[in-house]
Amino acid sequence: MKLHTLLKALPFAKVREQSLNPEISTIEQDTRKVKQGTLFICIEGSNHDGHRFAKEAEEKGAVAVVARKPIDVSVPVVYVQDTKRAMAILAAAFYQYPSEKLQIIGITGTNGKTSVSHMIEHIFQANGKSSGLIGTLYTKYHSKKHETKNTTPDSITLQQTFAEMVDQNVEVVSMEVSSHALVQGRVWGTEFDVAVFTNLTQDHLDYHGTMEAYRFAKGLLFSQLGNSYSEKKRKFAVLNADDEASDYFKMMTGVHIFTYGIDREADIQATNIRFFNKGTSFTLRTPKGKWEVKIPLLGKFNVYNSLAAISAAFVSGLSMDGIVRSFANFPGVPGRFELVDAGQSFAVVVDYAHTPDSLENVLKTVRSTAKGRVFVVVGCGGDRDRLKRPIMAQIACEYATDPIFTSDNPRSEDPLHILKEMEDGVKGAHYTVIPDRKEAIQWAVSAASKDDIILIAGKGHETYQIIGDQMIDFDDRLVAKEAIQNNL
Ligand SMILES: CC(=O)N[C@H]1[C@@H](OP(=O)(O)OP(=O)(O)OC[C@H]2O[C@@H](n3ccc(=O)[nH]c3=O)[C@H](O)[C@@H]2O)O[C@H](CO)[C@@H](O)[C@@H]1O[C@H](C)C(=O)N[C@@H](C)C(=O)N[C@H](CCC(=O)O)C(=O)O
Ligand SMILES: Nc1ncnc2c1ncn2[C@@H]1O[C@H](COP(=O)(O)OP(=O)(O)OP(=O)(O)O)[C@@H](O)[C@H]1O
Ligand SMILES: N[C@H](CCC[C@H](N)C(=O)O)C(=O)O
Numbered sequence: 001m002k003l004h005t006l007l008k009a010l011p012f013a014k015v016r017e018q019s020l021n022p023e024i025s026t027i028e029q030d031t032r033k034v035k036q037g038t039l040f041i042c043i044e045g046s047n048h049d050g051h052r053f054a055k056e057a058e059e060k061g062a063v064a065v066v067a068r069k070p071i072d073v074s075v076p077v078v079y080v081q082d083t084k085r086a087m088a089i090l091a092a093a094f095y096q097y098p099s100e101k102l103q104i105i106g107i108t109g110t111n112g113k114t115s116v117s118h119m120i121e122h123i124f125q126a127n128g129k130s131s132g133l134i135g136t137l138y139t140k141y142h143s144k145k146h147e148t149k150n151t152t153p154d155s156i157t158l159q160q161t162f163a164e165m166v167d168q169n170v171e172v173v174s175m176e177v178s179s180h181a182l183v184q185g186r187v188w189g190t191e192f193d194v195a196v197f198t199n200l201t202q203d204h205l206d207y208h209g210t211m212e213a214y215r216f217a218k219g220l221l222f223s224q225l226g227n228s229y230s231e232k233k234r235k236f237a238v239l240n241a242d243d244e245a246s247d248y249f250k251m252m253t254g255v256h257i258f259t260y261g262i263d264r265e266a267d268i269q270a271t272n273i274r275f276f277n278k279g280t281s282f283t284l285r286t287p288k289g290k291w292e293v294k295i296p297l298l299g300k301f302n303v304y305n306s307l308a309a310i311s312a313a314f315v316s317g318l319s320m321d322g323i324v325r326s327f328a329n330f331p332g333v334p335g336r337f338e339l340v341d342a343g344q345s346f347a348v349v350v351d352y353a354h355t356p357d358s359l360e361n362v363l364k365t366v367r368s369t370a371k372g373r374v375f376v377v378v379g380c381g382g383d384r385d386r387l388k389r390p391i392m393a394q395i396a397c398e399y400a401t402d403p404i405f406t407s408d409n410p411r412s413e414d415p416l417h418i419l420k421e422m423e424d425g426v427k428g429a430h431y432t433v434i435p436d437r438k439e440a441i442q443w444a445v446s447a448a449s450k451d452d453i454i455l456i457a458g459k460g461h462e463t464y465q466i467i468g469d470q471m472i473d474f475d476d477r478l479v480a481k482e483a484i485q486n487n488l
């Protein structure tokens, strides 16, 4: 596409070197990805000012640059007031507005986004629709997985991914939308059809500052749903009736509202919930009648997740019979309540709980099934919300008989300092501190016996540990398996 054709999307931009009209082969915001023919966009981020990389981009083959302030390059420069907004607009235009050609379901909330997005993808697939997934674990379509850097990709990567999905005849996209992405405009230019809210509890206060600002960030997904009731563009906000933040999100959008819940009256409601060893059953009350639902997952929180997924599929037009039937063979999600079985006499569960609320939920579930002791191996990530550390430690001590505090991803922080901040929340309680995560897991495995349960929390599917600026191989599931085998 020629630069001037692309720039029709930015009617008020000022272009230096108007006479040049290079062919644009790709758009990038990161010099590490620039190649011949790139339009490079300078972004002022939290670590770097992208304007400082403009020269390097030119040397690597950029044929034009989008900037907010003067830069010293000889290729055409497109001056705009807000390069991040320009990036989203240009990305959507360059890839020919792919989100308009897809049915897009966005999921936001503190916990459950990855779980719900997998359920939605599974339901559509099982009901004969070609569905794709974008989230923490990967981008996936046609059973092929592609690595992702962020839960929600930057606007260029996102629009490019949508375009690939359109090319590959994907019909429905189930995607996680993080609060960071909403604040940073990564989903500007994405036309969502359905926005789903799971829940709002404490996390990411390092980034958002207050719970109000965090809630506002999540609310942007609902305010960005558009303002049309036309049948072709009918939009839905799927809200959790049992979470009071839903009342706030209702005020942020004019679209149709569909609610789900357990405790409060809602459009669809789970009643008569029964928990078994390997799954959960409930009666689903809907506007179209009642259904018996069986999910191969444990915990009340997974009833909420399944209600969110059922609602999204239902408002998108799938039949309730088809939706309910598809849950029977839902395969679960890597690192979410994943059992490690190496022939041991006790249960080992690896789970991605890394917030106070998720840890409490998963520990309650573990405790309700445990006949013996409950071990929890848990740490808190470095360079992330510090306020959640003492609370997570308190929860570990409240619900587990044997809490073991260890390291998660310390990143640039001193692991012992993070542990100290956890311990500040549990003065006088009974717990063990083993800073090395592998040793902590080995210790729990050697101390557990028949009927006990070990919960290894916080890292779930992660296959690495970030210590300083090093990324070392580390997979809780493999470390646990090896420890069990060495102990048999
Ligand atoms: C704090 C934060 O959110 N940072 C995100 C942000 O980066 P940034 O704008 O601050 O980037 P920066 O490093 O200051 O660089 C500024 C500009 O210079 C460019 N640059 C930089 C270096 C270089 O050599 N060349 C170059 O061109 C960069 O590409 C960028 O355009 O924008 C980037 C592109 O979208 C993101 O990848 C990056 O996520 C970082 C890696 C991150 O860790 N983010 C986490 C906190 C996050 O976003 N998490 C949520 C999930 C949270 C949850 O729900 O649990 C997520 O969606 O992943
Ligand atoms: N609805 C829920 N309410 C509370 N906790 C939940 C819920 N669903 C899942 N969890 C817990 O939270 C953990 C993370 O779940 P999941 O990965 O689905 O959330 P997420 O919102 O995608 O997280 P992230 O923001 O890190 O991507 C799970 O391992 C489980 O312990
Ligand atoms: N998306 C979350 C993941 C946290 C996972 C946990 N293992 C940690 O490193 O804190 C974040 O980046 O805050």
Ligand SMILES: [Mg+2]
Pocket (backbone or CB within 6 Å): 113, 114, 135, 136, 137, 151, 176
């Ligand atoms: Mg996720």
